[in-house]
Amino acid sequence: MDKTQDKLTRRNFLRTTTRGVCAAGLGALALTAARGKGVSMRRMVWQIDPTKCTACGNCATHCVLTESAVKCAHDFSKCGRCNFCFGYYKSGSSGAKSHAGVEFQLCPTHAFVRKHVVEDSYEYTIDIDKCTGCGICVKGCKEGNGSLFLQVDQDRCMNCNECTIATACPAQAFVRRPADDPYWLQQRPEAKS
């Protein structure tokens, strides 16, 4: 055993005192950090503010995951169920082509699915497994009702301390939200009916 360690030398006394001061300092540091508004016992998670999002496409390419944690979501309460959906068809496709194939469709991976409901109304849903989060459909839907938006799929998100998409987001739309309320809907979820 290092004998000097136990002896109350001048050096050891100094060390003990400094240690105490440092411990106190660390505590003070922690308190200073914790004084802010943003502090919470809840975990914070990343989410996209859809009002700021410009659907630039960086979400698909800049996530640390090969398959991005950002996926497209559909607020069905806002969808007009259009026949000619700007998020579904390329805007150049003339007229409604209910039979049209991929050549007229926007979604590059077929994740945006269309189903006929009644006469001129269609239901559009997103196949999450196929969605790459490229946001092309979101960009298209901005021309219409804007019911499509990009969101961070919390089950996929690694919740990095610094989100690489956030740093690459041109609109600075990535923000932190409390983990128990991680989703951002512009509109109320469909409560009635």
Place this chain on the structure above:
Amino acid sequence: MAYAAPDNKWSAAWRQATLGTAVVAGAFTLFVTIVMARSWRINAESNPTNHPELAALRDKLAVDSTSGKIVDEIREKDLLLRREFFRTWRILDTGAWLLLVGAGVFAGSAALAISARKKPPMPAAPPGGDDLRAGLLGRMGIGAAAIALTLAALAIPILTREVSTRSQAKGLWSGFRGPGSSGISPYTNVPLTFDGVEGVNIAWKVVVPLKGQSSPSVWDNRVFITGANKKTREVYCFDALSGRITWRKSITAGPGSTKVPKGVMEDDTTYAAPTPVIDTENKRIYVMFANGDVACLDVFGKIVWQVHLGTPDNFYGHAASPVLWKNSLFIQLDQGSADDKLSALIALNADTGKELWRTPRPVGSSWPTPIIAPVASGDQIITCANPFVISYNPADGKELWRVDCLDGDGGPSPIYAAGMVFATNVSSKIAAIRPDGKGDVTKTHVQWTFDEDLPDTCSPLSDGKLVWMMSEGEFSCLDAKTGKRLWHKDFEASFYSSPAMAGDRIYLISRKGKVYVVGTGRELKELSRAVLGEGCDTSPAFAEGRMYIRGKTHLYCIEEQGQ
């Protein structure tokens, strides 16, 4: 010791086993890594979001929307791509876990194998070196690191400096002679030939209601131009797509505006010779007229401010265009004769029209437009008049240097290329001036001069290597370094329009509306001839794929017309 001797049988077998496992695991890891790297590449290449082949096919379909063959091709390609894309996604997903397991086993067994082999350390020589030496070495290391860090810190500003793409920038044609008043178009995709009479490659032509010698300024889908007669002065905004007038606004800046300036040659200089300047940042345009009216309008034609600078006493009519720099609008208001002491360079606050400063000039009436030269030591305003080329500091209007090299009435504006100012005038010479002097630098900073076939109205043109100038039909090309004439050609026509360059072509428009296109090489090469169909005294403006030319009565939009 804790370590087993290598000759121990059991230990040898253990070592063998761990080593074998390590080798197998390593090979497996390597295999998985290769498979994953390959999948990674395929995944990136088969990303259907921005696949070039698919995009090309879609473009084809846009042209020929009825072709079933293209549709089939697209569908097939799309299916293949998506299949590959998602297949490789899955491979990467599972591969990562396999890799982890493989690498883990490898690391573990390798560590065991190594520890089984490890011999107890045997310190050889007694500890060498002393603390002093170690301290010295350490200090040297720290010193070297500090120097390296300092160098790195000093290099950071240089490394992170944003390189200006100004020279090749697709700068807007926002004023007289476009970006940097150089006459050089950043857009090279303009038609080589056109015919304003037959309508070949003419997107549209429209009548400009009032006459003027101002050239067009272009901002996205808007083309601005001015026109005036004795009584009225108007600004026009044309829709670049349709050619129709989006708005027109007449300007009467003050009580003095109604006074008709004397001596203006209505068919030559006209009452509207200065070209409008566009301020894209604040979405405004600035215009000036021969009667001394200056106005600032927003893009919708609303007047933001207007001032009357007094009726210029100019015997052909005021012609210098206003020039915008940061928050200042410069007007080279030279008038009368040098003895009248009326001439001045005026800076107006671009937001309000209030005068910021005014520097008197020791010259008489002049017509060249000043330019802003981005000299390394800071921006300068270069002005030309008989007899001086004078440079001012644009911030406060203080004179920086002057060169006494001009003579007689002259229209050509100076140009700035490859760090040199080129100024010329019909009855003197063309001078290449280094803009880094102070005071009168006639003797010290004039690199070379040349005095044959000098332009009367047309401004020179330079790409930094060569300088071109258009005299009365005589077009000559000089070496920018030496001033030696390389070639010249007589087009046997009269020219007012300044030569303009787009890519490797120079457009020359004669007063009769004949257009000559020549190459930019050291040898003369005539590329084509085109016809505007009416007289033209103005300089062309360029935009993406387009050229705007103001003729005597019409404004032309020239664009390649698809069949």
Place this chain on the structure above:
Amino acid sequence: MRFLGACILVLLSTTVGASGKEAFKYPPPDLGPDYVAPHTSMPEITHEIPPIVDVAILVIALTLASYVALKKRSRTGTWLLCVASLAYFGFYRQGCVCPIGAIQSVAEAIFNPAAAISLAVIVFFILPLMFTLFFGRTFCAAVCPLGAMQEVVLIRPLRLPKWLTCALGLLPCVYLALAVLFAATGSAYVICRYDPFIALFRLNGPAGMLILGASFLVISMFVGRPYCRFLCPYGLLLGWASKLSWKRVTITPDECIKCRLCENSCPYGAITTPNADTLPDDRKIGAITLVCMLVVAPLAIAASAWIMVRTAPSMAKMHPTVRLAERIVREDAREVSDTTDASQAFRESGRPTKELAAEAAEIRDNVTQGSGWAGAFIGLVIALRLISLATRRTREDYQADRASCVACGRCYEFCPVNPRNRAPQDGGDG
């Protein structure tokens, strides 16, 4: 619970709606009585571990590490704990949030009270430091997943020359200064951005990060803990805390017999050798050097601060707002022709340019000020290192250097005094 969630959502959406312009919910078309609209996908976080569990595991790991390293003095124990930490904090929790990255979160929270920070992050930052104040760098030994990763792959350590370790040893302080500067000004979290192993922990990531991780692994095979020693900013803090620690790693549990067996055992160069007989009697040279260094110290601090302030305008570009503001200025000055996604988004937002410019100017001021402090800090560290190299202390036996020892326990195995090593020789592997 779900009802509560819905209530919160409703409340939130109404406040969001109220901030905008009279949000009107346009009713969807009537699609018949049988039609049921699908729900907006909102995947729940599965396998979520409450922060309190993370903190508890951290405490347990730290306690265990300290116990194993200081009390049990077991290399094997430390190694096993190391692997366990690597598995949990590294591969299972995917290395986030780690105390190293927490430096930035804490720095940002201190300088910007509005920044979002969870209490767990603060605890993650504080706890290892506290433990180090009492037990030395046992966190590095067996808890930190980055350290563990390097520890596990170390095969054949190279001995680095003294001058090189001293030179590279400056990097952590520069890294720390920059990381705090960028985090405090809200510019970036550089530590996370260039974390070498995070992509490996996630088994996924951009090619650049994976290659970075792989090359660090290769380096770690031959250089002991390159990240911990020559980059880790938290390691620097821990080193300082370790200097004050109550307990410390001692190579031998008893009196050192100076057998020199442990001399080459430390791959991190943390063993100091006895120097009593190598010290020259003449103390004059040492004294002169010390005086020189004391003179150099304030100069180093001033110079370093000045250099950093000089670089501040470039540093400020790390902040997206500054970058955007500069881009807008350049676009407006027509210095560049095209637009970026960011400038387009800004222009679409309709925010006045002046507002952006003002915000950028404020950030730039902050960065300039911060750069000065960061520079002074770097200068101070350099000066202290120089001074400490010029002072000498007589060492009687083999000791672990307080600051650089990471308590890996390799030296225990070589010490014949260690009771574990007194086992019979044919006892099997170590």
Place this chain on the structure above:
Amino acid sequence: MTGQPKNTTKNLLISLTVLVAVAVAVWAALSIDPMGRRGAGTGRDFDKELQKLKKFDLSLLKWSESLPAMPVSMDSPVALTVLDDGNICVGGDKAVVILSVDGKEIGRVDLPFAPQALAAADKKTYAASRNIIAVLDSDGHEQARWAPLDDVAHITSLAVSDEYVYAADAGNRVVMRYDRKTGKRTYKNGLADSGAFLSGFNAPSPHMDVALSSAGDLLTVDPGRSRVQFRDVYGDVLTSWGTQGSEITKFHGCCNPAGIAILADGSIVTYEKVLQRVKVYTPKGKLVSVVAGPNEFSDHPKNTHVVPDIAVDRHDRILLLDPVRKAVRIFKRKVAPRPTTGASR
């Protein structure tokens, strides 16, 4: 020692490996593009495509905007109508503003609601907002308010005949008919059943328009199907036309035309959102001319959602309330058809 040189080569080799690894690490760290400078650029194609669609045959452009636009001092003007005396009434911002023919503001009345639709006849102005319909006098003061509709209702357009006021309720996707005198809702076939006057519209987004032709026919727009419908007094469809498509003769995308107005000769002015176009059709649905193309509207994103209101004034000029420029723009028929000779002095 014999092992010494071997060890040195080994060390050298290892050092080299380490150096290479360090170089690779530095390169990898620099290659990370955290700021998204390279960008994904996936949306650019989309924008380019929209730009392509903006082109059309310019010979169709037979209207000119030669008069300056009349500015409206409102934050968000949305509704426009022409009063009997030729003055122009603009609604929005919880107020109505009355402009004289030459664009001077001659009256402004604050209202308790923000008018979304306006219609005027016989010195009375009808203003609607969401589920409210109010009767204003010619100065804009509220005289009466009719029984409000349900919460879902969203009135987007009003039209006035001698007897009735028609209101397009995009929320319920119906057209209501009110008796002008009593303000009571009246139903098809005179039956006061629970239904609306007209139903069966497809309106994916809140844009529906009604108008009355000089012949007394009721015009409705079914935006989801891109149809313009002529109806008789009973609400039965006489004719209907309109197809979806990006060509200039068709209505682009969904929910277009977003607005209609009727010229004196009976031809119909249509306004399309997104790919913004104002066009004139014959009552049979043949494209006659283009009033304004997409290029003449700002690219401001607001434009795709806030739809301008259009109206025709007594001089048969087309008035267009531009919510981005906050002004009433005036389009006049060109005298000669070709733009090359049109603006001649």
